[in-house]
Amino acid sequence: MLLAQFLDRAGTGLWAAAAVLYFTFVLGLDAGRIGLLLGAAAVAGIAGSPLAGHLAGRFPVRSLLIGCHLLRLGTLGALLVVTRFDLLLPLVAVTYLGDRAAKALEMLFATRVAGERRATYQALSRSTANAGYAVGAGIAAAGLALGTREAYQALILANALSFLAAAVLVRRTREPRAEGRVAAGAGDAGTGGAGDAGTGRVAPGRTGAPSPWRDRGYLRFVLLDIPMNLDDSVLAVGLPLWLVAHTDAPHALVPAFLVINTVLVVVLQLRVSARFEGPRRAAAAVTVYGLTMLACCVLLALTAGAGAVAASVALLAAAVLVTGAELLRSVSSWELAVSLAPEQARASYLGVAGMAQSVQKAAGPLLLTGAVMTAGPAGWLALGTGIAALSVLQRRCAVHRLDSAPGRPGPTEPAPSGKGCAAATE
Numbered sequence: 391m392l393l394a395q396f397l398d399r400a401g402t403g404l405w406a407a408a409a410v411l412y413f414t415f416v417l418g419l420d421a422g423r424i425g426l427l428l429g430a431a432a433v434a435g436i437a438g439s440p441l442a443g444h445l446a447g448r449f450p451v452r453s454l455l456i457g458c459h460l461l462r463l464g465t466l467g468a469l470l471v472v473t474r475f476d477l478l479l480p481l482v483a484v485t486y487l488g489d490r491a492a493k494a495l496e497m498l499f500a501t502r503v504a505g506e507r508r509a510t511y512q513a514l515s516r517s518t519a520n521a522g523y524a525v526g527a528g529i530a531a532a533g534l535a536l537g538t539r540e541a542y543q544a545l546i547l548a549n550a551l552s553f554l555a556a557a558v559l560v561r562r563t564r565e566p567r568a569e570g571r572v573a574a575g576a577g578d579a580g581t582g583g584a585g586d587a588g589t590g591r592v593a594p595g596r597t598g599a600p601s602p603w604r605d606r607g608y609l610r611f612v613l614l615d616i617p618m619n620l621d622d623s624v625l626a627v628g629l630p631l632w633l634v635a636h637t638d639a640p641h642a643l644v645p646a647f648l649v650i651n652t653v654l655v656v657v658l659q660l661r662v663s664a665r666f667e668g669p670r671r672a673a674a675a676v677t678v679y680g681l682t683m684l685a686c687c688v689l690l691a692l693t694a695g696a697g698a699v700a701a702s703v704a705l706l707a708a709a710v711l712v713t714g715a716e717l718l719r720s721v722s723s724w725e726l727a728v729s730l731a732p733e734q735a736r737a738s739y740l741g742v743a744g745m746a747q748s749v750q751k752a753a754g755p756l757l758l759t760g761a762v763m764t765a766g767p768a769g770w771l772a773l774g775t776g777i778a779a780l781s782v783l784q785r786r787c788a789v790h791r792l793d794s795a796p797g798r799p800g801p802t803e804p805a806p807s808g809k810g811c812a813a814a815t816e
Contacts, residue, residue: 394559401552403526431486432752438490443741458492459557466550615746623754672725680781686711687774691767
């Protein structure tokens with residue numbers, strides 16, 4: 391499975407590096423149409439995770455994951471021959487929907503395979519994924535250097551074939567027993583059903599698996615998890631654009647951000663995951679995430695008006711901090727998404743949890759470019775303060791739900807105030 395993920399991410403790295411240039415120089419699309427393509431893709435991606443979670447409660451995860459790989463194989467292959475914009479729009483949207491669905495299914499598969507060691511598996515998975523992205527981006531650089539139509543098409547074909555190889559590898563992987571799979575409407579009274587609106591617990595006399603869409607406490611977790619994913623947009627959009635438009639740092643520094651991120655994730659992910667293993671430590675990691683993002687935003691605010699050397703040092707330090715935040719988020723978001731979900735409906739719950747990252751990918755760049763950077767240094771300070779404050783609320787709500795879940799032992803630390811989270815267990 392890890393090898394399949396490596397090949398998948400290597401192909402995705404190829405596509406990510408070449409997509410905009412392919413649309414521009416090969417298909418001749420203007421910036422407006424490219425923006426519409428990517429916007430539609432982001433919106434479609436939001437639906438991918440909950441759709442995958444819903445289906446995973448009824449069908450084998452392995453079969454669904456193979457289907458996602460083959461779906462993207464077909465859509466990427468079609469891009470080689472389709473040039474009409476009205477056909478490109480649904481093709482790109484379906485590709486991104488399949489991409490987000492595949493990531494949600496990989497998360498669920500890992501949860502079933504690794505059990506209580508899921509944090510370690512997640513660390514290995516993220517290290518493998520980052521290595522794949524790096525390899526894919528490196529291969530793409532060689533193809534983009536040629537700049538011919540054939541070179542771009544070769545990159546797209548390589549991405550499509552990576553999905554085929556991944557599907558073959560997943561086919562050879564044995565799926566563990568599906569603990570959380572339930573048939574629609576099935577279940578024993580008291581163990582499934584619509585559940586309590588706050589915890590996913592089942593009301594007496596009801597049957598079936600609890601629904602995440604009726605679980606206010608879990609939906610609150612997912613909503614608060616959206617700003618806990620903003621490190622992604624800060625690294626990919628905020629740092630480069632802020633450097634170019636608001637500092638005197640050399641533009642050649644931009645690639646260093648990705649290098650720092652890739653190297654630190656590969657080297658440190660296992661250590662960070664071991665440090666914050668378990669639901670309560672994962673909840674503590676949320677607060678550390680907020681403070682780390684606050685420090686990153688403060689550094690970015692200080693670069694405005696600073697000299698080239700000072701701005702360069704601060705930007706590199708900000709890249710280290712935002713990568714640290716990513717390491718913490720990869721542990722906390724996944725562990726809490728699993729731990730806060732009822733076991734008998736984990737597939738559908740994890741599908742809804744996956745929406746947080748998809749929504750952030752769609753809205754995060756707009757927030758940074760339309761509000762934060764427009765406001766200048768004050769915008770960065772407001773963003774950092776907001777994330778830090780929401781991280782405290784997220785931790786409080788998570789701990790409150792963990793303490794209130796049926797069958798769980800009492801808290802091993804002083805329980806924080808439940809203010810603002812009382813609805814999570816009402």
